[in-house]
Amino acid sequence: MTGTPGGASTGAVGLVLARPTRLLGVEPFFMEFIAGIEERLAERDLSVLLHVVSAQDAEIAAYRRWAARGLVDAVVVVNRTEDDRRPAVLREVGLPAVLVGEPDGDLPAVRTDDTAPIRAALEHLVAAGHRAIARVTGPAGLLHTQARTTALLAACAEHGVVPAIVEGDYSEESGAKLTAALLELDEPPTAVLYDNDVMAVAGLGAAKERGVEVPGGLSIIAWDDSTLCRLATPALTTMSVDVHRFGELVAESVLELIAGGPVADRWSPAAVLVARESTKASPA
Amino acid sequence: MTGTPGGASTGAVGLVLARPTRLLGVEPFFMEFIAGIEERLAERDLSVLLHVVSAQDAEIAAYRRWAARGLVDAVVVVNRTEDDRRPAVLREVGLPAVLVGEPDGDLPAVRTDDTAPIRAALEHLVAAGHRAIARVTGPAGLLHTQARTTALLAACAEHGVVPAIVEGDYSEESGAKLTAALLELDEPPTAVLYDNDVMAVAGLGAAKERGVEVPGGLSIIAWDDSTLCRLATPALTTMSVDVHRFGELVAESVLELIAGGPVADRWSPAAVLVARESTKASPA
Numbered sequence: 001m002t003g004t005p006g007g008a009s010t011g012a013v014g015l016v017l018a019r020p021t022r023l024l025g026v027e028p029f030f031m032e033f034i035a036g037i038e039e040r041l042a043e044r045d046l047s048v049l050l051h052v053v054s055a056q057d058a059e060i061a062a063y064r065r066w067a068a069r070g071l072v073d074a075v076v077v078v079n080r081t082e083d084d085r086r087p088a089v090l091r092e093v094g095l096p097a098v099l100v101g102e103p104d105g106d107l108p109a110v111r112t113d114d115t116a117p118i119r120a121a122l123e124h125l126v127a128a129g130h131r132a133i134a135r136v137t138g139p140a141g142l143l144h145t146q147a148r149t150t151a152l153l154a155a156c157a158e159h160g161v162v163p164a165i166v167e168g169d170y171s172e173e174s175g176a177k178l179t180a181a182l183l184e185l186d187e188p189p190t191a192v193l194y195d196n197d198v199m200a201v202a203g204l205g206a207a208k209e210r211g212v213e214v215p216g217g218l219s220i221i222a223w224d225d226s227t228l229c230r231l232a233t234p235a236l237t238t239m240s241v242d243v244h245r246f247g248e249l250v251a252e253s254v255l256e257l258i259a260g261g262p263v264a265d266r267w268s269p270a271a272v273l274v275a276r277e278s279t280k281a282s283p284a
Numbered sequence: 285m286t287g288t289p290g291g292a293s294t295g296a297v298g299l300v301l302a303r304p305t306r307l308l309g310v311e312p313f314f315m316e317f318i319a320g321i322e323e324r325l326a327e328r329d330l331s332v333l334l335h336v337v338s339a340q341d342a343e344i345a346a347y348r349r350w351a352a353r354g355l356v357d358a359v360v361v362v363n364r365t366e367d368d369r370r371p372a373v374l375r376e377v378g379l380p381a382v383l384v385g386e387p388d389g390d391l392p393a394v395r396t397d398d399t400a401p402i403r404a405a406l407e408h409l410v411a412a413g414h415r416a417i418a419r420v421t422g423p424a425g426l427l428h429t430q431a432r433t434t435a436l437l438a439a440c441a442e443h444g445v446v447p448a449i450v451e452g453d454y455s456e457e458s459g460a461k462l463t464a465a466l467l468e469l470d471e472p473p474t475a476v477l478y479d480n481d482v483m484a485v486a487g488l489g490a491a492k493e494r495g496v497e498v499p500g501g502l503s504i505i506a507w508d509d510s511t512l513c514r515l516a517t518p519a520l521t522t523m524s525v526d527v528h529r530f531g532e533l534v535a536e537s538v539l540e541l542i543a544g545g546p547v548a549d550r551w552s553p554a555a556v557l558v559a560r561e562s563t564k565a566s567p568a
Contacts, residue, residue, distance in 0.1 A: 011355050012296070012333055031315040038336040045349060047335035049296055052322040065329060071295050172511060201515045208517075227456060231485045233492075233517035 012049040013041060013254055014072035016059040018079065019052070028226040029196065029243055036247020037076065037254075044255065046073070056081065060089050067093035073258045076100060076250055080143045098253045098263070102143045108263035110250050114144055117239050117271035118151035121221050124237075124273055125191045126159050129282035130219060134164040134189035136178045136199050145195065152193075164189060168199050175199025179206040183218070190282045191219040197226045200236055204278070215280040225274060234277030242269040296333040297325060297538050298356035300343040302363065303336070312510040313480065313527055320531020321360070321538075328539065330357070340365065344373050351377035357542045360384060360534055364427045382537045382547070386427045392547035394534050398428055401523050401555035402435035405505050408521070408557055409475045410443050413566035414503060418448040418473035420462045420483050429479065436477075448473060452483050459483025463490040467502070474566045475503040481510045484520055488562070499564040509558060518561030526553040 015037070017030060034048055041047065049072055051062050063086070066072050074096040077086055087104035090097045103109035125133055135152055138145045149165060156163045164182060168174035175198060182189055183206070194200035200222030204214055212218050214234060222229050225240035246268045256263040299321070301314060318332055325331065333356055335346050347370070350356050358380040361370055371388035374381045387393035409417055419436060422429045433449060440447050448466060452458035459482060466473055467490070478484035484506030488498055496502050498518060506513050509524035530552045540547040 011349070011353060014331075028312070028315075031312075034334065035336060038334070042335070042337060042342075045346075047298075047333050047346070049331050050318065050322070050334050051326070051331035052319060053326060058326075062329075062331070065295070069295060172515075198511060201511065205515055227482060227485065227512060228515065231456075231489055231512065231516065 009046070009258070010071055010073050011045065012047050012072045013037070013251075013258075014049045014051070014062075014066055014075040015078070016051045016053060016062050016075070018054065018056050018059045028228065029224055032226075032243040033078075033247040033250075036244040036249075037251045038247075039244070040248050040251030040255065056085070060086060063089055063095055064093055067095045074098065074254050076254060080104075081141050082143065082146070084143075096257050098250060098257060100250055100268075108253050108257060108265075110246075110253055110266045110268055112144060112268040113270060114147040115151040117273075118148050119155045120271075120273045121193050121239055122152065122155045122159075124221070124275065124279065125193070125219065126161070128191075128219065128280060130191040131159075131161055131282065132187060132189045133161055133191050133193070134166065134182050135193045136166055136168045136175060136182075136195060136203065138168065138170050138195040140167045148195065168195065170196050170198060172198050172202040175202030176206040179203035180210065183207065183210055183212055189218070191221070191279070193221045193223075195223050197222045197224045197228045197236070197238065200238070201228045201232050204232055204234075204236065215278050219279040219282070221273075221279060223271070229276070232278075237276045237279040238274050239271040240274040241271045245269050293330070293542070294355055294357050295329065296331050296356045297321070297535075297542075298333045298335070298346075298350050298359040299362070300335045300337060300346050300359070302338065302340050302343045312512065313508055316510075316527040317362075317531040317534075320528040320533075321535040322531075323528070324532050324535030324539065340369070344370060347373055347379055348377055351379045358382065358538050360538060364388075365425050366427065366430070368427075380541050382534060382541060384534055384552075392537050392541060392545075392549075394530075394537055394550045394552055396428060396552040397554060398431040399435040401557075402432050403439045404555075404557045405477050405523055406436065406439045406443075408505070408559065408563065409477070409503065410445070412475075412503065412564060414475040415443075415445055415566065416471060416473045417445055417475050417477070418450065418466050419477045420450055420452045420459060420466075420479060420487065422452065422454050422479040424451045432479065452479065454480050454482060456482050456486040459486030460490040463487035464494065467491065467494055467496055473502070475505070475563070477505045477507075479507050481506045481508045481512045481520070481522065484522070485512045485516050488516055488518075488520065499562050503563040503566070505557075505563060507555070513560070516562075521560045521563040522558050523555040524558040525555045529553050 078100045080101040099109040166178045222236045222238035225238045229236040229238045362384045364385040383393040450462045506520045506522035509522045513520040513522045
C-alpha cells in the first residue's frame with residue numbers, strides 16, 4: 001500500500017529515530033540531516049513525519065502503523081544495524097523506503113564510504129608521529145561503526161599500529177568517561193579519534209580536567225563538523241561531512257522513489273579532514 | 285475540519301518552523317523542544333509532522349494545505365510575531381492549535397515569563413558592578429524578543445543603566461559580528477547578554493580574537509543551556525530553560541486539545557540563572 005487508500009499523496013515522508021530523545025537535542029547531526037531533507041521536500045510541499053522511539057521494535061511498530069493507515073508516501077531508514085529486520089518488514093508491508101547506509105537487496109540506498117575517511121584520519125596522525133592511537137566509537141551494533149572499525153584496523157596494520165578501540169554511545173557522558181579511562185591506561189594514547197563531535201568535545205573537557213593539554217599531550221580528531229567543533233578551545237580537527245547536503249541527496253532519492261521512477265545510486269558526501277588546532281605531532 | 289475526513293486520528297501533530305534550514309542544525313533549541321514533544325506524543329502513537337519553511341507566508345500555506353487534506357490532528361505554533369496572522373488563519377480553516385508564547389483569544393497557549401529571568405540576569409551583572417551592559421537579541425519581530433527588551437529596559441532604568449541593544453538573528457555569524465561591533469564602541473560594554481547559546485559562544489570567540497579576555501575583560505551570559513555553553517572555555521553562564529520539559533508541556537496541551545479539551549493554562553519552565561565561569565566583577 002502506498003500513501004492514502006485513495007492513492008493520493010499523504011504529504012509526508014516518514015523518519016523514525018530510534019534513540020534516547022534526550023540525545024537528540026545534544027547531537028547536531030540529525031537536525032542538520034532533517035533540515036537538508038526538508039529543503040528538497042518543501043519544493044514538493046512534502047513534510048517529514050518524525051517519530052522518536054527508544055528501540056528498533058518500536059520503530060518497526062511505527063512502520064506497520066504508518067503502512068496500515070497510509071500515513072506516509074515513503075520512509076527513510078537510518079542507522080542500519082546487524083541483523084536489521086527493517087528492510088524485510090518494509091517489503092512485507094509494502095512501504096517504499098530509502099535506506100541510508102548499507103543497501104539491502106532491491107531497496108534503494110544512499111551509501112557512505114567510511115574507509116577512505118578513516119584512512120585519511122589515520123594518515124594525518126601517523127604523519128605527525130603518533131603510534132599510540134585510540135578510537136571512541138558509536139554503538140557497535142551499527143553497520144557504519146563496524147565499517148569504520150574494520151577500516152581502522154586494516155589501515156593501522158599497515159603501519160604496525162594496534163589501536164585501542166572502546167565503545168561509546170555518541171553521548172557527552174560516554175565521551176568524557178571513555179577518554180578518562182583511556183588516559184589512565186599504562187600506555188595512554190597520544191591521539192584519539194572520535195565517532196562524533198559531542199564525544200570529542202567532551203573528551204577534550206575530560207583531558208583538560210586531568211591536566212592533559214590538547215594538542216600538547218593529546219591530539220583529538222572529531223567526526224562531523226559543527227559549531228561545537230569550530231568553537232571549542234582549541235578548535236577541533238574533524239572529519240567533516242556536509243550533513244545538510246547528505247539530507248538533500250536522501251530526499252532526492254525519496255522523490256524519485258515516490259515518482260515511481262528508477263532511483264539513482266547515490267553516495268553521501270565524502271568526509272574530509274579539516275585540520276584545526278587539536279592535532280599536532282605526537283609528544284612521544 | 286479535524287483530522288482525516290472520516291474523523292479518525294491522523295497520527296500526526298504539525299509543527300512548522302519558519303526559518304533558514306541551515307540554522308536548524310546549529311541551534312540545539314528546536315531539536316530538544318521536538319524531542320520533548322515526541323516523548324509525550326509517542327505514548328499515544330502520535331508523531332510530529334515537521335515542515336521547515338523560510339517565511340510566515342509559506343507557514344500559512346502549509347496550514348491551509350494540512351487542513352484541507354486532513355493531514356494533522358492539531359498544530360503547534362511557535363515564534364509568535366507582531367501582527368501574527370496565523371491565529372486567524374487557523375480559526376478560519378478550523379485547525380486545532382496550541383500557541384507557544386503569547387496567547388490569542390480563545391486559542392490555548394503555553395506561555396513564557398521573560399520578565400523574571402531578564403531581571404535575574406541583570407541583577408547578576410549589576411551585583412558584580414557592571415554598568416556598561418549590552419544585549420544581542422533575536423529577531424525584533426518576535427514577541428518574546430520584544431518582551432525581553434521591555435523587561436530589560438525597565439530593570440536597567442531602576443539602576444540608572446542604559447543598555448546597548450543590538451538585533452541579531454540567532455546565528456553564529458550575527459553573534460560574532462555584533463560582539464565585534466560592540467567591542468569597538470567608544471565605551472564598549474563590560475557585559476553582554478545574548479538571546480541564545482549559539483550567539484553567545486560565537487561572541488566569546490569574537491572577544492578572544494580581539495584579545496578581550498572572558499570574563500576578565502568581558503562578562504557573557506547566554507540564553508538556553510546546551511552542550512555549547514557547558515563545554516565552552518570558559519564555560520558560559522546562562523539563563524537555562526528545561527527545553528525538553530517545555531516540549532513535554534506543549535504536548536500535554538496538544539493531547540488535551542485533541543481529546544476535546546478543556547486545555548489547562550500552562551507556563552513553560554522558568555529560565556534560571558546557571559552561573560559558570562564567563563561572568564565576574566566588572567573590570568571598570
